Amino acid sequence: MKKFVLTLLSLVFSLLVFLVVNGNTANISPRLLKLDLEDLLNIEVTSVSKYKQKVEDIPAAIYVITAEDIKHSYANLLPELFRDVPGVYVARITSSDWAISIRGFNDRFANKLLILMDGRTLYTPIFSGVFWERQDTVLDDIERIEVIRGPGGSIWGANAVNGVINIVTKSAWDTQGLLLKTSIGSDATIITARYGAHTQNLAYRIYTKAKEVSSLLNNKGEKVGDDWRTIQGGFRIDYKISDTKSLRISSDISSGIYSALHTLYIPEPPYEIFLTEDLYGFQGNIFLKLENRKKETDEGWYLQSYYDASSLWHSFLLDWNTDIFDIEFRHHFHRRNSHWTWGIGYRKYIVSTEGSEAYYFRPDKIEQDIVNLFVQNELHLKDHWNLITGSKYETYGNGADAIQPSIKLLYKISHNQSCWISISHAVRTPSMAEKYMIGNIFERQESGIPFYIELRGNDNLKPEKLTAFELGYRGIIKKNLFVDLATYYYIYDDLITIPTPKDFPEYQKDPWPHFIAKTFAQNIMNGKSYGFEISIQKNLTNNLNLKANYSYNHLSLSAPQDTIFMGEYLEKAWPRHMLNIISNWKINDKLTIGTRLRYISDIPIYKINDYIAIDTRLTWKPSPRISISIVGTNINDPRHPEYRQNVAIRTPPREIGRSIFLSIKFLGL
Amino acid sequence: MKKRIILILLTFLMWTNIAMGVKNINELKAAFVYNFIKYTYWNEGKKKITLCIVGNSEEKNYLIDLDNKYIGKNNSIKIAIKIINYSEEDINGCDVLYICKKQNAKEILQKTKGKRILTISAIDNFVKNGGIIQLIKEENRLKFIINYTEARKSKINLSSKLLRLAKEVK
Numbered sequence: 105m106k107k108f109v110l111t112l113l114s115l116v117f118s119l120l121v122f123l124v125v126n127g128n129t130a131n132i133s134p135r136l137l138k139l140d141l142e143d144l145l146n147i148e149v150t151s152v153s154k155y156k157q158k159v160e161d162i163p164a165a166i167y168v169i170t171a172e173d174i175k176h177s178y179a180n181l182l183p184e185l186f187r188d189v190p191g192v193y194v195a196r197i198t199s200s201d202w203a204i205s206i207r208g209f210n211d212r213f214a215n216k217l218l219i220l221m222d223g224r225t226l227y228t229p230i231f232s233g234v235f236w237e238r239q240d241t242v243l244d245d246i247e248r249i250e251v252i253r254g255p256g257g258s259i260w261g262a263n264a265v266n267g268v269i270n271i272v273t274k275s276a277w278d279t280q281g282l283l284l285k286t287s288i289g290s291d292a293t294i295i296t297a298r299y300g301a302h303t304q305n306l307a308y309r310i311y312t313k314a315k316e317v318s319s320l321l322n323n324k325g326e327k328v329g330d331d332w333r334t335i336q337g338g339f340r341i342d343y344k345i346s347d348t349k350s351l352r353i354s355s356d357i358s359s360g361i362y363s364a365l366h367t368l369y370i371p372e373p374p375y376e377i378f379l380t381e382d383l384y385g386f387q388g389n390i391f392l393k394l395e396n397r398k399k400e401t402d403e404g405w406y407l408q409s410y411y412d413a414s415s416l417w418h419s420f421l422l423d424w425n426t427d428i429f430d431i432e433f434r435h436h437f438h439r440r441n442s443h444w445t446w447g448i449g450y451r452k453y454i455v456s457t458e459g460s461e462a463y464y465f466r467p468d469k470i471e472q473d474i475v476n477l478f479v480q481n482e483l484h485l486k487d488h489w490n491l492i493t494g495s496k497y498e499t500y501g502n503g504a505d506a507i508q509p510s511i512k513l514l515y516k517i518s519h520n521q522s523c524w525i526s527i528s529h530a531v532r533t534p535s536m537a538e539k540y541m542i543g544n545i546f547e548r549q550e551s552g553i554p555f556y557i558e559l560r561g562n563d564n565l566k567p568e569k570l571t572a573f574e575l576g577y578r579g580i581i582k583k584n585l586f587v588d589l590a591t592y593y594y595i596y597d598d599l600i601t602i603p604t605p606k607d608f609p610e611y612q613k614d615p616w617p618h619f620i621a622k623t624f625a626q627n628i629m630n631g632k633s634y635g636f637e638i639s640i641q642k643n644l645t646n647n648l649n650l651k652a653n654y655s656y657n658h659l660s661l662s663a664p665q666d667t668i669f670m671g672e673y674l675e676k677a678w679p680r681h682m683l684n685i686i687s688n689w690k691i692n693d694k695l696t697i698g699t700r701l702r703y704i705s706d707i708p709i710y711k712i713n714d715y716i717a718i719d720t721r722l723t724w725k726p727s728p729r730i731s732i733s734i735v736g737t738n739i740n741d742p743r744h745p746e747y748r749q750n751v752a753i754r755t756p757p758r759e760i761g762r763s764i765f766l767s768i769k770f771l772g773l
Numbered sequence: 774m775k776k777r778i779i780l781i782l783l784t785f786l787m788w789t790n791i792a793m794g795v796k797n798i799n800e801l802k803a804a805f806v807y808n809f810i811k812y813t814y815w816n817e818g819k820k821k822i823t824l825c826i827v828g829n830s831e832e833k834n835y836l837i838d839l840d841n842k843y844i845g846k847n848n849s850i851k852i853a854i855k856i857i858n859y860s861e862e863d864i865n866g867c868d869v870l871y872i873c874k875k876q877n878a879k880e881i882l883q884k885t886k887g888k889r890i891l892t893i894s895a896i897d898n899f900v901k902n903g904g905i906i907q908l909i910k911e912e913n914r915l916k917f918i919i920n921y922t923e924a925r926k927s928k929i930n931l932s933s934k935l936l937r938l939a940k941e942v943k
Contacts, residue, residue, distance in 0.1 A: 132838045136804045141812070141938055144804055145914065519829055580831075584797060646913060 163492060163512035163524035165191065165576055165590030165637065169249040171274070176688050176698050178719040178737055180292050180765060181317070182243065183236045186269065187702065188684055190637035190653035191253040191590075195747035198758050199320045199330040200237035200362050203747050206253045206267035207592065208633050208659040208678045216266035216532055222273055222354070224391055224410050228426055229453045229472065232535035237362055238385055238414065240336055242298050242311050244283060244769070247274040253637065254592060255510065255530035255572050265532045265570050275352075276300055276307035276342040282772040289735075289765020292317040305344045312337040319363070320758035321743050328758060329380045334360030348404065349396045357388040366420040369462065369546055371616035375554045376546045379420075387414035405435040421463050427454040443482040445494075450475050455536055461615075463543040465561075470536055473501045490514040506531045506567055521579030528572050534565040538600050538625050553617060555609060559602050559669055560624035568627070569597040584643050591636035599629035599661070602669035629671065631661035647690040655682040676709035696723045710748040710757065717741060731769045738762045801915050802908055803835035806893055809906055809917075810852060810869055811844045813891055814930035823866055825855045827881060828873030832895065836871055864890070872896065872904070891929045900943055905929060909940070916940040 136144075167189045179185045183202045187194045195203045209216050219226040219234050221241065227234050250270040280300040287294040293316045300309035312335070319331040338356035345351060362383045367376050389412040397404030409431040417423045432449035456469040480494030495509040510528030517523060541561040548555050576590040605621035612620055635657035642650050657680060661672045681703070688698040698721040705714045719737040726732070738744075743761040810822055822844070826833050833856075840854040857863035859877055864870065864884050872878050872894040882903045885892055892904045899907040900920040905927065907918045918941045924931055936942055 132800055132803050132807075132835055136800065137807055137842070139804070141805075141808050141934065144801065144808065145916065145938065147801060147914065518834075520831055 160578075161490065161514060161516075161522065163490065163514040163526055163576075165253040165574065165588075165592070167191075167251045167253070167588075167639065169251070171244075171247055174243055174246055176696070176721065176723075178698075178700055178721060178735055179243070180287060180289065180294065180735075181315075182240055185243070185249065186251070188651075188653065188686060188700075189251045190639050190655045190682070191267075191635075191657075192251060193679060193682065193704070196320070196758075196760055197747045198328075198363075198365065199317055200332045200364075202236040204234070204236065205678075206251070207594070207635065208657055209266060209674055218268045219271070220268070221271040222391070223393065223408055223432075224389060224412065225428070225430070228414070229428075229455060229536055230424060230426065230457075231537045232532065235385075237332065238334075238358065238360065238387060240313065240315075240334065240358065241271070241273060241356075242283070242296055242313060244285065244296075245274050245279050245298065245309075245311070247272045247278070253590065254526065254574050255508075255528045255570055265530045265568070273340070276309045276340050277302065279309045280307065280773070283769070284772075285767065285769040287765055287767035289763060289767075290318065290761075291737075291763040291765060306341065308339060308341040310337070310339040321761050323745075323757075323759060325743060325759075325761070330363040330365065330758070332360060332362045334358055348398055349394070352393040352395070353391070355388070355390045357386075359384070359386045361385075364419065364421075367462070367546070368420070369544075369554075369556075371554070371618075373549070373552075375549055381420050382418060383416055384418045385414070385416045387412070389413070401438060403437045405433065407431075407433050421460055422465075423458040425454075425456045428452070441484045443484075445480045445482075446478065448475075448477050459542075461544070463541065465536065465540040466542055467540060470540065475499050488516045490516075500533055504533075504567075506533070517579070521577070521581070523577040524575070526572070526574040526576075528574075530570045530572070531567040532570075533567045534562075534600060534625075537561060538565055539563050544620070547621075553619060555619045555621070557605060557668065558620055558622045560622065562625045565600055565625060566598050566627050568599050571595045571597075586641040588639040589636065590638075592634060594631075594633040596629075596631040596633070596661075598627035599631060600625050600627055601629040601663055601667045601671040602626075603628065603663065603665040603671070604668045606665070623668065628665065629661055629663040629667065631659060631675075633657065633659040649688045651684075651686040653682075653684050656680065673709045677707060679705045679707055679714070681705040694725045697721065698723075704746075707747065710745075712745050712747065712757070715741060715744045717744075729771050731771075733767045733769075734764070735767070736762070736764045797835075798910065798915065799831045800835050802832050802895060803839060805908060805915060805917065806836060806869075806871060807839055807842065807844075807852075809891065809893060809935065812932035812935045814932065815845075815850065815868070819850060821851050821853050822868045823853050823855050824869045824871065825857045825864070825867035826871050826873065827857050827859065828876075830873040832871070833873055859884075864888070869893065872899070878902065878904075885927070887927075889928045891924075891927075906935075911940075918943065 169185060169189065174185065177185060183194055183204060186192050186204060192204065192206050197203055205217050221239070226239050249272070252268045254267060255265055279298065280302060283296065283298040285296040294313070296311070296313045298309055298311035300307065302308070314335040316333040317331060319327045319329050322328050336356060336358035338354065340354040341352065343351040362385055363380055364383050366379050366381050368379055369376055389410055391410040393406055393408040395404065395406040412428040415425040428451065430449065430451045432447060434445065434447035436443070436445045451474045453472045457465045458468065459465060476496060476498040478494065478496035480492065483491040485491060492512040495507060497505065497507050499505040508530050510526065512524060512526040514522055514524040539561045541559070543559045544556045545559065546554060547557050572592060572594045574590065574592045578588045580586050602623055602625050605623040607621065609619035609621035612618055635655065637653065637655040639653045640651070644650055657678055659675050659678055661675050663672055683703040684700060686698070686700045688696065690696045700719045702717045703714070706712065717738045718740040719735070720739060721733060721735045723731060723733040738760060739762055741762070743759040745757040745759045748757045810824065815822060824836065824839060826836050837854055839852050842852050844850050844852065855866065859881060865888070867890050869891045870885060872881055872892065875896040878894065878896055878899070879902055882892065891906070893906045894904055895908040900918050903923055905920050905924045909916050909918065917939055919931065919936060919939045920943045922943065
């Protein structure tokens with residue numbers, strides 16, 4: 105480890121020196137100076153990346169997926185949009201289940217990432233993660249997606265431990281007219297319709313989207329029956345009260361039939377059988393935001409409130425209902441050299457569950473009240489330095505609370521390059537499952553008698569802690585090359601895991617003779633993680649753009665006992681290397697082609713081999729209103745698995761095969 | 774096998790970076806400035822043209838590279854770069870002045886009035902405000918406008934080649 109850190113530090117140092125030196129002086133090619141004035145007038149120029157302006161001066165590892173990127177993407181479904189982001193691993197486990205995380209700790213129930221859509225949290229307090237199959241929106245109406253790798257605790261609060269993904273949709277003013285889109289392919293059939301209109305001070309849009317997603321394959325290439333379908337609709341109103349004041353009201357409702365693999369325990373061999381079951385889900389939300397903002401200085405305040413209800417039923421395992429009520433106020437102002445931001449918020453969770461014998465919560469109805477307060481100061485020192493200090497304070501009811509401070513420093517090396525350093529502390533509060541669940545899993549059999557393990561939650565769990573040290577560089581060097589480098593060293597403490605049972609298994613007669621050993625969740629694991637991500641973008645010509653992102657991560661975990669669930673094995677549940685290379689070529693006004701290559705290294709704990717996936721896309725615009733695309737994904741590989749459910753849930757892994765889809769989009773006014 | 778494919782692709786990427794590359798606009802601006810200096814009639818016997826740069830921008834990084842470049846018959850005249858602030862004393866030593874940013878541009882132009890200094894910039898409304906040559910970007914190409922009245926007032930003698938190739942001569 106020491107050797108790695110030393111080599112990394114010297115590499116980073118020499119790279120920084122190279123970049124700074126090359127960024128500050130630029131050579132005019134001698135050929136250019138020999139050209140005649142007439143020839144100079146004929147040379148075509150390309151302008152510097154606008155992308156850089158979006159992430160300029162932010163002392164954090166941030167990656168922005170723009171609306172333009174989404175237009176050229178290979179994604180059919182929302183989670184697939186994140187495949188291009190460095191440091192993020194997007195794994196499709198079953199047709200509807202995804203494991204997405206940043207910089208380590210991935211799992212179907214990955215809990216260290218905060219996801220927001222237009223200010224509304226998408227995560228569920230049940231396991232502090234996201235049911236990705238239930239989140240969707242009109243992809244063409246997304247303005248941008250900001251992905252911040254690294255703790256966002258001081259602003260975003262608890263559970264933003266490994267990062268924050270913020271999906272921002274376009275304002276109703278920017279989604280006017282009719283949008284009709286159908287996408288038909290081997291993986292999914294999707295129909296989207298959106299209509300927007302406006303009066304002098306008010307703009308609105310309404311939309312509906314229906315999709316049916318096919319099932320994945322088993323290792324023989326046969327379909328496994330985990331297909332699913334959803335239908336969703338909603339509206340958004342943006343009302344301009346004055347030059348600075350605006351009101352936004354939005355609402356979405358969706359319902360779907362999902363499919364899940366369920367393990368049924370039986371008293372004779374093979375003791376566990378896997379069944380696919382249909383689950384019914386529903387969710388709805390209503391959101392209000394009143395904002396006052398001065399465009400020139402960006403000062404102002406907002407008051408927002410939302411109510412979100414979601415439920416799942418018809419499940420063999422656990423039916424649930426979650427209600428979230430949230431209200432938040434935030435104020436941003438300037439005073440001499442400082443930019444101040446502060447905010448106060450309140451959130452209430454009400455979760456009620458109905459479990460099965462294999463899995464249930466005790467108590468089965470839980471309420472939680474969270475109050476938070478945060479302050480941030482951004483100090484502009486001289487011309488080149490920005491110092492940002494901030495902290496968030498949260499209370500979770502029953503006396504528990506947490507403080508999450510951070511300090512960041514940005515230095516502008518030149519007007520085109522900057523580097524930054526950040527130290528922060530963040531926490532992840534235990535989820536409801538970790539506190540209240542009782543689950544049984546089948547372990548083994550001996551002489552015809554099954555052995556089970558009872559995994560219990562623990563009401564006395566403390567929050568997990570992260571202390572993060574990060575360092576980064578961002579700049580435009582050597583003509584049009586945009587480089588973004590971020591490195592990190594994380595120290596995790598009090599990680600929650602379930603150790604293997606210490607006590608001897610008990611013999612029980614009901615419902616059939618078996619042995620059961622008990623264990624429960626504890627904060628006994630700690631870990632260290634380090635790595636870096638590098639992102640490069642270049643416009644080779646005005647119409648040909650190339651992007652490459654590489655991530656490296658090394659995670660080591662240790663606990664004083666052997667762990668059975670969310671344990672040390674997670675070290676090997678993350679790919680050490682991830683690389684993607686994306687090219688986009690606008691051949692002419694009507695035709696664009698793109699290709700993407702992705703490489704993900706092994707995931708040893710699930711015995712998943714490294715793979716290369718090649719995707720390709722052709723877009724034809726016969727007229728300015730109509731756009732037709734053909735996209736092929738995984739074209740080089742008949743199929744490969746990306747992840748497994750979880751070490752404790754032993755369902756066989758699904759595989760993702762080649763897929764192709766045709767999408768036709770019509771824009772009318 | 775997979776690792777080999779990655780290696781090949783990465784080397785291909787590096788190669789394309791070196792082989793291709795449309796001109797960076799700021800590099801092209803510097804080449805234009807070189808030509809403006811080349812096609813201006815300076816005094817006989819002048820051995821050194823001082824190109825002053827005021828302000829911070831990417832153009833500056835490229836203009837600095839013009840230091841110690843030669844123009845004129847037999848490459849006898851040397852270009853010397855000088856980075857200056859806004860003070861009057863500094864401006865007196867300049868033959869050519871390139872203004873990078875629009876802040877304080879008007880004040881700087883006031884200071885150059887009556888002095889024999891060729892003022893060049895790419896900022897908006899430069900010739901309108903009294904600058905001599907303005908670079909503008911039009912449809913991915915660089916063009917230039919000349920304020921001939923101002924040039925004559927400052928006793929800057931521009932070659933007919935420049936006047937002919939300019940997009941506009943005011």
